[in-house]
Amino acid sequence: MMHVLPIAGPGPVRATFLARPNRFIVRAETPALGAFDAYMPNPGRLRELLLSPTAAGKQPFVVAGVERDGDPVMLHTHWNNLVARRLLEARLVPGLETAEVVRAEVPVGHSRFDFLLRDPKGDLLLEVKSCTLFGNGVAMFPDAVTERGRRHLEELAALSRQGRRCAVLFVVHTPRVSSFQPDYHTDLAFAQTLVAVRRDVRIIAASVRWNADLTLDETVRALPVPWTRTAREAQDRGAYLLLLHLPEPCRIAVGGLGTVDFAAGHYVYAGSAMRGLAARMARHLRLRKRHHWHVDYLRAAADRAEALAVRSSTREECALAGALGAVFPAGPAGFGCSDCACPTHLFYGGSAPPLDQRPFHALLERFRMRP
Numbered sequence: 001m002m003h004v005l006p007i008a009g010p011g012p013v014r015a016t017f018l019a020r021p022n023r024f025i026v027r028a029e030t031p032a033l034g035a036f037d038a039y040m041p042n043p044g045r046l047r048e049l050l051l052s053p054t055a056a057g058k059q060p061f062v063v064a065g066v067e068r069d070g071d072p073v074m075l076h077t078h079w080n081n082l083v084a085r086r087l088l089e090a091r092l093v094p095g096l097e098t099a100e101v102v103r104a105e106v107p108v109g110h111s112r113f114d115f116l117l118r119d120p121k122g123d124l125l126l127e128v129k130s131c132t133l134f135g136n137g138v139a140m141f142p143d144a145v146t147e148r149g150r151r152h153l154e155e156l157a158a159l160s161r162q163g164r165r166c167a168v169l170f171v172v173h174t175p176r177v178s179s180f181q182p183d184y185h186t187d188l189a190f191a192q193t194l195v196a197v198r199r200d201v202r203i204i205a206a207s208v209r210w211n212a213d214l215t216l217d218e219t220v221r222a223l224p225v226p227w228t229r230t231a232r233e234a235q236d237r238g239a240y241l242l243l244l245h246l247p248e249p250c251r252i253a254v255g256g257l258g259t260v261d262f263a264a265g266h267y268v269y270a271g272s273a274m275r276g277l278a279a280r281m282a283r284h285l286r287l288r289k290r291h292h293w294h295v296d297y298l299r300a301a302a303d304r305a306e307a308l309a310v311r312s313s314t315r316e317e318c319a320l321a322g323a324l325g326a327v328f329p330a331g332p333a334g335f336g337c338s339d340c341a342c343p344t345h346l347f348y349g350g351s352a353p354p355l356d357q358r359p360f361h362a363l364l365e366r367f368r369m370r371p
């Protein structure tokens with residue numbers, strides 16, 4: 001279920017999510033209104049929240065939030081600074097209880113920061129980020145690469161070295177978490193920058209709770225950031241999942257494995273690179289290359305390919321393959337596992353994209369979000 005707001009008229013309406021034809025449009029329906037389009041003000045990918053259709057412009061509605069496990073998760077990014085201002089004015093932001101809001105949208109150099117605050121120690125620049133990615137008790141940000149967000153961190157660190165006080169506040173839109181980490185799986189550069197600037201820039205993460213009627217609860221909790229663990233894990237190494245789609249059944253000569261018949265549909269392959277993970281994933285997505293691994297032959301026949309990093313300091317490839325085996329049927333025996341005892345590292349996802357399947361998201365959360 002999701003919450004949509006009529007552009008004209010009273011309060012939010014609960015509707016069933018149907019589809020997201022593009023970044024800015026969501027299709028939803030209610031028994032009274034039938035199917036309709038709503039404007040989506042959040043450009044994030046939100047793939048773990050918008051699972052069609054079983055999950056909980058000019059459009060007459062705008063999406064406000066989506067329900068997960070019965071709780072609303074705020075998706076309306078335009079509201080985020082209003083939320084932050086309300087929390088600041090209510091003295092609810094952990095560590096900023098004595099700060100007053102002096103001004104919003106503060107231009108400094110070529111950038112604009114969300115708030116200028118003043119407390120007994122002086123002025124403080126505050127940048128606010130909205131976090132809707134969470135699972136396994138852990139909140140993570142960002143859910144898509146944000147070079148702009150990374151640059152903001154560096155600018156704040158530079159201002160701090162010039163003597164200005166600076167802070168970043170991550171507002172996590174669920175109470176169901178007990179820690180916050182930068183999402184080094186999705187945006188390694190952002191995560192490494194956050195780790196690097198934390199001595200110069202105060203990093204605050206706080207969870208909020210939304211009531212069922214989409215009013216903001218007054219319960220705000222400070223979330224710890226496990227910095228030592230994050231610094232260790234946020235490196236360019238670990239495992240990856242390669243998602244491939246075969247548009248039609250194929251018979252493929254797979255190197256030393258011989259000729260293998262593949263059904264049409266989606267496949268998931270588990271691999272790892274304990275050095276140069278990003279380059280390895282980029283190589284898998286490229287078509288022009290000499291075939292080296294079994295999966296290179298399958299990649300050549302695929303019309304869609306996507307790589308998801310599961311970064312870690314320990315080798316998780318076989319554990320991932322084992323977990324995939326509990327979710328999807330096994331692919332050909334011996335595929336991609338010449339160096340280990342696994343039956344296979346390739347799995348058949350069926351006709352629906354794995355990222356539209358809840359068990360696959362649960363697996364990703366288990367490996368990516370470590371409490």
Ligand SMILES: [Zn+2]
Nearest residue numbers: 318337340342
């Ligand atoms: Zn293995």
